[in-house]
Amino acid sequence: MAQKTFDLSWIKKHKSILLLSLFVGIGIYTRLSGTIHGFFAFTYDQGKDFLALDDIVNGRHLTLIGPTTGIDGVFHGVWWYWLLVPLFWIFKGDPVWLVASFNLISAASIVLAFILGKELVDERLGLILAGLMSVSPFYISTGAQLWHPNLVPLLMLLLLISLVKYQKGRWPWFWVAAVLGAIFEFELAAGILFVPVFGLTLVLTRQLPKMKQLILGGAGFDFWLIPRLIFEMRHSWIQTYSLFKFLTHPTLVNQMSLLVRLSDRIQTITNLLAYAFVNSNKLIGIILLIMIMAGGKEISKQKTLRFLLVLICLLGINLVIYQGTLWEYYINMFPTLVLPLIGMGLYIFVKKYRIWGGVIISSLLLYNLAPWRFFAKPWAGDASSYKNEIRVVETVYQRASGKPFNVQVYSPSVIDYNYHYLFKWYGNKEYAFTADRDDEQATVFYIIEPDPWKTGRLRSWLAEREGDGQLIWQQIFPGEIEVWEKLRVMN
Secondary structure (H helix, E strand, C coil), X not given: CCCXXXXXXXXXXXXXXXXXXXXXXXHHHHHXXXXXXXXXXXXXXXXXXXXXXXXXXXXXXXXXXXXXXXXXXXXXXXXHHHHHHHHHHHCCCCHHHHHHHHHHHHHHHHHHHHHHHHHHCXXXXXXXXXXXXXXXXXXXXXXXXXXXXXXXHHHXXXXXXXXXXXXXXXXXXXXXXXXXXXHHHHCHHHHHHHHHHHHHXXXXXXXCCCHXXXXXXHHHHHHCCHHHHHHHHHCCCHHHHHHHHHHHCCCCECCCCHXXXXXXXXXXXXXXXXXXXXXXCHHHHHHHHHHHHHCHHHHHCCHHHHHHHHHHHHHHHHXXXXXXXXXXXXXXXXXXXXXXXXXXXXXXXXXHCHHHHHHHHHXXXXXXXXXHHXXXXXXXXXXXXXXXXXXXXXXXXXXXXXXXXXXXXECCCCCCHHHHHHHHHHHHHHCCCCCCCCXXXXXXXXXXXXXXXXXXXXXXXXXXXXXXXXXXXXXXXXXXXXXXEEECCCC
16 A cells, blocks of 8 residues: 655745744744743823823814824824824724834835845845844834834835845836935934935945935925924924924934044944844844945945945934934844845855855754743833733722822923823723813822832822822732822811
């Protein structure tokens, strides 16, 4: 009787799709698993955004501007809110499901990385880029937090795909310009630092489109600015004036000398890239850099990669010239700019040394994924974790037993947008009332977040409230969040 043999031809034929599916599955799991259990940041920025979304959806107040920036009178674009409004409405304001939706949107970057590699060379490079992205601590962390700058890495992939297709004459310049406008829209500081440098790189590499394409591209870029333009026309160009005032008289300039600033920028960028690709291991990062340099000749033959090399150098120079405080989220486009170069270096190595190359790539992916962390003791979260915050809110409502109450929050961020939203959303959903923020009630709860950096401010805050009622209950929650219940004597 003839024995049946397992046919491997189907697997061989579809191995790229199977590997890509594996990388996407890993990417979704690493981003989504913490969210489902409440382990995601819900801080000042997220609370402020959720209150704005609640005002748009439930208060029916359509806005033309987005979150505030670090510049007085200047705002981010409103498209961030407009993107989230349908999700907020569908999931009835539940932070878990909105963040989970963003996790899935972020995981789409893995597929885009595959498409980029395939467009640059072939499917093998696409799989290398997708694999690097699926396990990268940087891409996992930005994909797990609902925050507008965290859309930039995904938009950068769209930009590079559009650029490759434009360079090959398959897509018009319009799509490149439209993605540049989106980057400018979703993170203003990143856009200001990056977009002019991108334009200069086009000029220096002689890839500037013709006038007709430039005009059409301008329409694609300006599309994102339409709500901002309407707002400006209605409010006497307040943002334009404020931005001009800041650029001519900046208030966020640091006092570092040029050499100190150069050292600081190099350290910031190298730390970010090490975190993105080698799990912050500088030694492995140096080995990767040597591999890229070894394949430099072949890398320089590729039009898009030559463009990226010039772009990265010019952006680095611009960051050294820039005298303001350089927050990491201003430059979260950097890993995506470097990704194709690292991928190409690995691709060339695999091409020359197939077995050793496969071992190195597999080891690098495992090291970044750090599978041993799945067997570590479960993390309790910190004071900014949604899981711990919602537990505090639930306990306060249980202690209140249906009675009206006030809540006062001490937070290092000063303004408690996160708790403001959680009490509003959870209280109305579960108890049909929320904490009273206008009239003084007999019961008051103090929620005190740890602040090891400014203990004096915390002591002053508590001292101001020393006589505010009699302490009848207190408890310390995970994340070292302290909650007190006090009873006031009402006249």
